[in-house]
Amino acid sequence: MTTAETTEKNEPTTARLSAGETWRALYTHFRPHRWQVALGAGFALVGAVTGLLQPLAAKVLVERLGGDESITGILIALTALVVLGTAIDATGGYILSRTAESVVLAARRTLIGRLLRLRLPEMERSQPGDLMSRISSDTTLLRAVTTQSIVAAGTGGLTAVATIVLMGMMDMVLLGVTLGVIVLIGGCVSLVMPKIAEATARSQEAVGEISTRLERAFGAYRTVKASGAEQRETAVISAAAEEAWRHGVRSAKWESVAWSSVGLAVQVSFLAVLGIGGARVASGAISVSTLVAFLLFLFYLIDPVSKLVEAATQYQEGSAAIARIVEAERLAVEDTEEPAEGAEGAKGTKSAAGGGVREAGSGASVTFENVSFSYRDDLPPVHHGVSFEVPGAGMTAFVGPSGAGKTTVFGLIERFYEADGGRILIDGRDVRDWPTARLRGAIGYVEQDAPVLAGTLRENLVFAAPDATDEQIREVLVRARLDALVDRLPEGLDTVVGHRGSKLSGGERQRVAIARALLRRPRLLLLDEATSQLDAVNEMALRDVVAEVSREVTVLVVAHRLSTVTLADRIVVMDAGRVRAVGTHAELVAADPLYGELAATQFLATVEHGAVEQGAI
Template sequence: MAEQRAAEAGAAEEPADEPAKESAESGPPAWRVLLGYVRPYRWTLLLGALLSLLTGAAGLALPLVARSLIEELDGDGGIAGQLLWLTLLVLANAGLGALGYYILQRTAESVVLTARRSLTSYLLRLRISAVDASEPGDLLSRATSDTTLLRAMTTQSLIGLGTGGLTLVATLLMMGLVDVVLLGVTLGVVAAAGVVIGVIAPMIQRASKRAQESVGEMGASLERVLGALRTVKAAGAEEREERTVHEAAERSWRASVTSAKWSAVAGNTMYLAIQGVFLTVLAVGGARVATGSIEIGTLVAFLLYVFYLISPLQEVVSAITQYQVGSAAISRIREVWALPVEPTADGHRPALAAGGGEPAAVAFEDVRFRYAPDAPLVHHGVDFRVPARGMTAFVGPSGAGKTTVFSLIERFYDATEGRVLVDGRDVREWDLAQLRASIGYVEQDAPVLSGTLRDNLLFGAPDTAEDALAETLRTARLDTLVARLPEGLDTLVGHRGTKLSGGERQRVAIARALLRRPRLLLLDEATSQLDAVNEAALRDTVAEVARRTTVLVVAHRLSTVTSADRIVVMDAGRVRAVGTHRELVATNPLYAELAATQFLAEGGDPANGPSADEVSPDGPSPDGPSPEGPSANGRAVDVTAGPAS
């Protein structure tokens, strides 16, 4: 259908009037944003508006037919014809009204669909820094609750103001044709009520925005609690967290009640105005009938128009109040559009080879990085080079900046200063999708998404053949897990993989990365939750993968570190030394201390380096570094050398 195609077009590109490039404060007014969403459905919307106007026109004819009917009662003519016309007008009014209402409601739902599609697409393109600074529950509220308000804003505000306003003008014109004096009385009373509503409208908007913000806070609080429910229960903090969520709900309730109060005042102001018009017209009109200035039929017709005036006036008032509510929601939606997004492909940048190509080389050139302009530096001139193929391990105390290295390679963040290079080219020059298609990334917490095990494994490579999937399951030692699951690969893993153990989630994450056939594999503490048997098997797997691709590992286990071709020692955002395990134990005090206290707690590995007893935490070997030993100044370190023989 044309309407569905329009919805897809609206989802593919944000409305022209979206303030994507502007701040929420300086963006276009709410009505322009709404028109941007409505534009794909303008013809359907006009059809619904036309039917509503025809409904109004049919209603406007009713008093005239009624006047003719009353005048016929004074004569000798029959009234059958007038009664027939009156009946047909009533039926036409009802039929046109029902059809117009359906079309407008359907169009309003399509507007909401377009808004949700475009907004969720934008949310998925947000920079990680923007997501880090936001509450996921609040963003969810903006994409669901706030967009819902666009439905009423489309029908009650945009269309209601148009059709109600035109019907109101037409009614006043008909009143003028009936009697100008009574029209003047009517306009005086209605104008006074309009001034009152004009004062109330901004109060409704402010209260509505506070209510929506509180709903967002409630969503953020609830998401925070449900995301760590085991911790909350284990700490016995249910009541405390319950109070936090309830306080946000109560703030929303108070703001909504305030909005409802002012909306009620606005509605009742117009109701009182109509009653005032009726009484005034009845008094003035009765006097004019008594003096013979007008006929009784004229007064009855005018009074019918007064009653008919109720509907368009209420529609206009409702449109004004709903506009205030909707503009508060649009203000929150505009705040999302003002958040920074990742760059999209522009068709002019060279495409990086897809997964399965030659291994990638990585280099950091004097990289400085901070997470926010006012935040301290995380990297202070980080400088190293990793050749294509082989395994490089990053070690150092917590907070040294190891995981940040991976985030900069993936372009979750951009370096504040310096360059991050892949194959000798700045990552900012690559098409982002092509860059990430070449990388397999296993995060520290190994996230697993709700769905089936198969969905998670094929998340980054949905077109993987069954035989390749089966081979990867064996490689990641997941085949026994799949065999004992009730539905195999189609078993649901639960929200965030809660039905899997920590080690199983890590193996799923590793398999997911391997299925992408990456040119560059990033493993961030990828085996920290595995038992010794599975860890040893996967260590061998990673070593095998490193023969045909480039592997970067953040690790604390001795077995992982000693098997690396090269080790980068980081501390306080700087590269302190680079070399092999044997070289670093002998030459770098920090690494020697880490090896003695962290890596070697389980005993030494004679095949790869000295035991814990042989490591001196007091400093390098008195013999000093070998002529080919590593550089420890943290600057321009070349790690192309292989392990010591």
């Protein structure tokens, strides 16, 4: 099965928009720049008028050549028209090109802002590489269609009408011959346009597939190399590139047919006019100067007709890009705007570290009331009536077999996902009633894989607290045991950590993630296996830090190490999406068989003697 076939099976082709939807979407991008476009169009029209005057001046010149009148004045006038027309066209072209770049910039800003606010399920259903392609590649096609194409269609149409009117004033017979040829060949061109649109749409989808495949390979670069999969990945990405090439060539083929048809129409019209016009000159129906002027108008007609064909071609290409952009714009997004001062949910003060929200009190209470949840309708539920209560500051550990739904608890608290049933309360208030930005501003979250972003170490540390002071950063570095690392780095905090923190060890990445969360000074700290890659010394040190933090902050931790679990004020045992039991380590060992089994076999705990050895579930 080819890459294209796989893509078509797994990802639906972008839905085509109706003509009305396409024009409305185009106008949305065009409207903020309409006055600049109008100015550019004005210059284009003036340039077109100067061009229309040139054949008339040439007619006067030919007539004077047969008499004794001086031709100096008309030559100067003709030269001035040519120079003036060129200057005006160049100015109008610059204005339109500059405006086109502004349209692309605005579209990219809007799309970037929207895609970064996508709901997590929407992002998980999408391919990041394809979304990146819509920002980079698809928006580029707006450059022509929202400015040059619209202006070309308008000025080209008006110029063509004006030219035809002037040609008709000179000789209706020759005009009829010209229009007959142009209409015949123009009908053939109109049949080609939908094929250009289809080929362009498929080409853009293939470009998105290239980005998706590249993002996958670069995101697991070490795995690709360790697996000896360079050639296989190269073949897969090359197949996607070949698919884009194939549709690009197909689009180029139909565009070539369209442009060749324009040239054919002009050449056939010229030969027909020359033959029939010559006969009419011989019969005395028209003068030689009229035939010369008519032929000049015919040549001048090439430009507006070409503009109309170009506008139609660009519209077909742009409509394919617009459909993909609109599809991305319709994805569900979160409302992450901060509430206005005095509005509901705006209570609280900013933390000194910049970004978190510090409500009255210390730690936040967390309550799950009969919560049910599944990631998709076609997947089995992850939570079946989960209920527990965390009253405030302190540490609560979640334990249980893999797939029990522990990490999902954190995703629901952060509102990455919405519960299907039941309620989740933070400080007695349903999370759905919290403004998203304010809710997350009160939470520090260390993910299971502890992601580190490309950039400097400082940028990673202050990512969630951009206003943090150097003193606060230094304090957090000491608590996370990163101070020694920073001291030996060549550029200290300004050292670049590489793509996804590739220059750091797994344990260092986890400590960076913990420091980032602590620097935010949250009221609720979520730790998802936050110390799994640390050595024993660093783990014990950070365990003490977490214990210290939990005196003022509510700490929820998904733990697979008994050393962490036994520190918890309460332990929530989960199994198959349900809460089996809640209690302390000693209570659960005595009362819950599953926890007792985990403690005896996987925690490697010797309960009778009270001796504990560290292990992993």
